[in-house]
Structures are given as C-alpha cells and as structure tokens.
Amino acid sequence: MNILVLGGGGREHALCWRLRQSPRCAALICAPGNAGIAAVADCVAISITDGAAVLALVRDRQIGLVVVGPEAPLVAGVADALRAAGVPVLGPSAAAAQLEASKGFTKDLSAEHGIPTARFRRFADAAEAHHYVAVHPLPVVVKADGLAGGKGVTVAETNEEGLAALAEIHGPVVVEQCLEGPEASLFILTDGETVRLLPTAQDHKRLRDGDQGPNTGGMGAISPSPRLTPDLIERALTEIVRPTLASMKARGTPFQGFLYAGLMLTPTGPMLIEYNVRLGDPEAQVLMLRLASDAVELFWAAATGHLAEVEPVFSDDAAVTVVMAANGYPSRPVMGTAIEGLAAAEALGVTIFHAGTRISEDGRLVAAGGRVLNVTALGHDISEARALAYAAIRKIRWHGGHFRRDIGKSA
Secondary structure, eight states, X not given: OOEEEEEOSHHHHHHHHHHHTSTTOOOEEEXXXXXXXXXXXXXXXXXXTOHHHHHHHHHHHTOSXXXXXXXXXXXXXXXXXXXXXXXXXXXXXXXTTHHHHOHHHHHHHHXXXXXXXXXXXXXXXXGGGHHHHHHSOSSEEEEESSOXXXXXXXXXXXXXXXXXXXXXXXSXXXXXXXXXXXXXXXXXXXXXXXXXXXXXXXXXXXXXXXXXXXXXXXXXXXXXOTTOOXXXXXXXXXXXXXXXXHHHHHTTOOOOEEEEEEEEEETTEEEEEEEESSOOTTHHHHHHHHBOSOHHHHHHHHHHTOGGGOOOOBOSSEEEEEEEEETTTTXXXXXXXXXXXXXXXXXXXXXXXXXXXXXXXXXXXXXXXSEEEEEEEEEXXXXXXXXXXXXXXXXXXXXXXXXXXXTTTTO
C-alpha cells in the first residue's frame, strides 16, 4: 500500500526508514520530510496541520495509511479529518491529544482518578502564578500548559528562576511539586482496546554532560532503560496508563496510537510527569532500530482496530542514539553550516537519522534545525552500542555542531 508519514524530524526519519523495509510498502511519501528522509521517501512540502491539505495529498497519492509523527497535527485535528474521510490513520483524535496538548487537562484527569503525579496548581494566566511561585517551597516546577516542543518546563531552584520562567510563558501555566528520583519513559501502542507494550527507553533532556544546562527536546536516548524493572513497569501500567486509557474511553474520546508516559521513579513508586501522544524524539530512533516486526503490518493493525492480531517483536540488542545539535541550540541554533563524513560514519555500522538537514543550493548537506543528526547504533549491551555511536561521530566533520559525550554512560 501507499503510506504517508507526517513530519520532518529524526522521529519521522526513523519511522520512514523502518516502514520502507516492509514488503507491504509500495510508495512512501513524507510531508514535509528532510534531506535524510528524501533517501527513503518522496518528500512533499505541505502544511501538515492543515487537514484539508493533508486529505488532498492522500487522495492524490492514493494513500492507504497515514502515520502521524509529531504532536501539532494531532492537536490540530488532522487525524479526525482523515478518519471522517475513511482514511486509516495512526494517531489520536484532537480530543484524545489533550493528554499532551494541555498539562492541566492531564493533571485534572490524574487527580480525578487517583493517578500518582506531583501535587500541582493550575493558573489561567502566568501572571496569576507569580505570588504562588514567589512564596512556594523550592525547588518548584513551572510548565507552560500547552505544547512547547519538549522545552516548556523549568525546574526552578530559586524564586528568581521561577519568576523568570513565568515571564517567558504567555497563557495558562501549571506549577507543581518537584519530584525526586530518576526519570524513565514507558511506551505503548493501542488501537483503543488492545494495548501493546513497547521496549523501555530513557531520554537525556539536559543540554550538557552530567545532566547540566537547560532542558532540550532530547540530546540522546538509550533502550532498554535499566531503571524500569518488570515490577515497576507493571505498576506504571496498572496505576497510571490503564486508568488513563479507561478514563479517555469513558469520556467518549478513546485513545488510539502511540502513548508515551514520562515517569519519575520516586521512593514510593512510579509517578506520572507528563504524557506525549506520539513516539518520543529521540526515543523513536532507538525503538525503530530495535523493531524486528513488519512496521506496516503493526501500524495498520493499530490504525484499524486489529492490534489484538499482531504481537510486535523487538531485538534483544540494546540501542543508543546520540543527538548532534547545532551550536546555539536550544535558544538560537546556527543554521546553514556544512556537514561531511556521514558515509564514513555509516560504514562502521550505525544508522544516522536526520533531524534537521537540507541540501544547499551548491549541493552540500547543511544544518537546518536545532537538533540536526541522530547517530544511532545497536550492540549486545548499552556499552557496546554507545562505543559504536561515538566511534561513528568521530568520522563526521561538522564544525557547527555539538553533542553530549555521556549518553548512556550511567547505564
């Protein structure tokens, strides 16, 4: 069948790369894509938050399955428009996407159903939160209520940091207790009824080594996560994920697609930090590298209510991805710098997913985003996979970028 993937980052490159390997994939189209995705899919420049434009492309290319990568089209209701036209789509409705689109919505749902999460207060306007933050015991976590590309969160160690974070937010805000413990990511795939657990993964959010610096969209990831034991996974499913899915179904807005639960592993057990209503980025890169099943069969089953008939299979190998980001990221990334040496790096056996690249007018590969490349490797364990990833990075010639040197080291 002909398949359309929406998005243009590293997650979407990983999805396209795995879909392209299926014998069930006839034509593969990606909108808008990037320079790396163009090697495996036909890239088309449209607005992916415009349901009418996406539907027109689907009809023009005779698309049989749409896979939505990022959150913005889901929140904009693109999946709803496609389903209304009878097009199979992997991704939740706009109503179900509120789990990510509104942190306040998820906090209220958690409170209503006893889902363990940090204590919180919601404010309709950031200005209303100033007095609360000024006198609240520290540290405190300040979150923009809406979508923020993974960067709308500040862990304020001082009142001044909290107030500065509020000054950057225009609109509703959630202020919450700062939880203590390591973080981990739990991923599931569901068709609204059947739930399939995906391998665990662990993101590295901070910009610099040693988990220092500002939060980013993610500077690397590993899979599996040594932090999530079978007992912790079962607790998270029982106490957090399943009650959430049951609540969404009871509201008449059942969830279908990938659901990513960001967890804090506290001394009293796993607690929900936030939900993402799609695969994480860069976690998708390590998960797609480990996926051994036919991706088209799996995604089609989830999109059409037949997930009970398919059990995904994943490699026992470990995976590590290291993000190479443009200088100045995450605040003001420098664009247009040339990148060379990717073929030499890939010759070592890694897979490089492009997160933000384009081909310049003179034919060179150049940076076109904050996060630019994901150097991703498999190994018998995390140590072997990270050694291969970093060996490959040493082959890449790019003076305009930087990366963390400790991805997976603590594992």
